[in-house]
Amino acid sequence: MARCMVWICYIVMAIVGSSLIGATEGARAFFVFGDSLVDNGNNNFLATTARADAPPYGIDYPTRRPTGRFSNGLNIPDFISQALGAEPTLPYLDPELNGDRLLVGANFASAGIGILNDTGIQFVNIIRIYRQLQYFEEYQQRVSALIGSEEAQRLVNGALVLITLGGNDFVNNYYLIPYSARSRQYNLPDYVRYLISEYKKVLRRLYDIGARRVLVTGTGPLGCVPAELAQRSRNGECATDLQEAAALFNPQLVQIIGQLNSEIGSNIFIGANTQQMSNNFITNPTAYGFVTSKVACCGQGPYNGIGLCTVLSNLCPNRDAYAFWDPFHPSERANSIIVQQILSGTTEYMYPFNLSTALALDSMKN
Numbered sequence: 001m002a003r004c005m006v007w008i009c010y011i012v013m014a015i016v017g018s019s020l021i022g023a024t025e026g027a028r029a030f031f032v033f034g035d036s037l038v039d040n041g042n043n044n045f046l047a048t049t050a051r052a053d054a055p056p057y058g059i060d061y062p063t064r065r066p067t068g069r070f071s072n073g074l075n076i077p078d079f080i081s082q083a084l085g086a087e088p089t090l091p092y093l094d095p096e097l098n099g100d101r102l103l104v105g106a107n108f109a110s111a112g113i114g115i116l117n118d119t120g121i122q123f124v125n126i127i128r129i130y131r132q133l134q135y136f137e138e139y140q141q142r143v144s145a146l147i148g149s150e151e152a153q154r155l156v157n158g159a160l161v162l163i164t165l166g167g168n169d170f171v172n173n174y175y176l177i178p179y180s181a182r183s184r185q186y187n188l189p190d191y192v193r194y195l196i197s198e199y200k201k202v203l204r205r206l207y208d209i210g211a212r213r214v215l216v217t218g219t220g221p222l223g224c225v226p227a228e229l230a231q232r233s234r235n236g237e238c239a240t241d242l243q244e245a246a247a248l249f250n251p252q253l254v255q256i257i258g259q260l261n262s263e264i265g266s267n268i269f270i271g272a273n274t275q276q277m278s279n280n281f282i283t284n285p286t287a288y289g290f291v292t293s294k295v296a297c298c299g300q301g302p303y304n305g306i307g308l309c310t311v312l313s314n315l316c317p318n319r320d321a322y323a324f325w326d327p328f329h330p331s332e333r334a335n336s337i338i339v340q341q342i343l344s345g346t347t348e349y350m351y352p353f354n355l356s357t358a359l360a361l362d363s364m365k366n
């Protein structure tokens with residue numbers, strides 16, 4: 001009898017033990033910070049207008065239902081999760097994110113936010129970047145309670161982190177209205193310098209709270225999205241002021257990535273030149289199998305670029321033929337092209353090296 005109980009106990013221990021090992025030594029954890037380009041649905045749980053939880057969002061997602069992703073299907077973090085061989089990250093605010101699921105990682109991103117605290121104030125309840133970082137610390141306490149603080153530290157240090165910020169600091173702040181407060185305070189070059197110096201603090205904080213492999217994306221070609229073609233362009237050419245903003249922002253972001261890496265003494269941060277990646281299919285859509293990079297699949301008005309994508313909007317039949325899903329966000333297929341370039345692009349796209357190289361380096365360390 002006693003022997004039998006010991007035996008059962010041993011089996012139970014073996015099962016519990018192997019599932020924990022499976023979770024911590026299988027795919028590395030993945031954490032996501034930033035705005036709507038990478039939000040997996042946190043805003044579904046908030047009282048805000050910045051949301052994507054109604055049809056036709058998610059029409060090509062495996063469940064065919066909206067999830068809160070600003071895409072017809074998968075978004076950039078989803079394709080990165082696939083490359084890691086991991087389940088997609090759950091939104092941090094999702095009640096289903098508990099127990100062993102925490103070990104996969106978490107998505108803290110929130111549509112509408114920017115580098116600055118005053119970006120996206122019109123969306124009222126969104127998770128600003130410093131709050132996302134606080135949630136990351138809270139997450140670490142929860143995981144420590146689950147697997148012990150040493151293992152939790154290992155999981156966080158061994159994780160891949162993605163952060164996507166900056167677009168909203170132009171679109172939903174500086175250029176939101178004519179004579180916005182920020183545009184009266186700063187000329188564009190000074191505003192970009194201010195943004196970059198604030199972004200550097202955010203990245204440094206991410207390192208200080210445990211991130212050791214961080215993928216940082218630049219902004220896309222902000223002036224070329226269907227919303228800007230509809231509102232700021234006369235003849236379908238990309239809006240020059242927003243293109244200039246992206247052209248100032250992205251190279252300076254690469255500079256601070258280099259500075260941080262040399263201050264820390266290790267290539268923790270890798271930069272993705274998402275402007276160049278998107279420019280390729282925007283200037284030559286047919287080479288990438290798109291029929292258009294100017295008209296959004298879902299929307300209304302010129303370029304389908306006015307207002308929101310809703311069940312009443314025009315909806316294209318073949319989403320894979322469109323570079324833009326809605327007036328601001330890439331289609332699932334455009335997201336997959338971007339992630340392909342993040343994974344295996346040359347140094348023209350990735351600084352100081354691509355994600356495949358980073359993953360290979362990290363697996364040699366562990």
Ligand SMILES: *[C@@H]1O[C@H](CO)[C@@H](O)[C@H](O)[C@H]1NC(C)=O
Binds near residue numbers: 117130198
């Ligand atoms: C933004 O808010 C956070 C915390 O709420 C604060 O620590 C930070 O200094 C603020 N940033 C700016 C630029 O005011």
Ligand SMILES: *[C@@H]1O[C@H](CO)[C@@H](O)[C@H](O)[C@H]1NC(C)=O
Binds near residue numbers: 346347
């Ligand atoms: C990027 O990734 C690919 C394979 O994944 C690799 O062969 C290539 O050399 C890498 N390029 C650079 C410039 O690091």
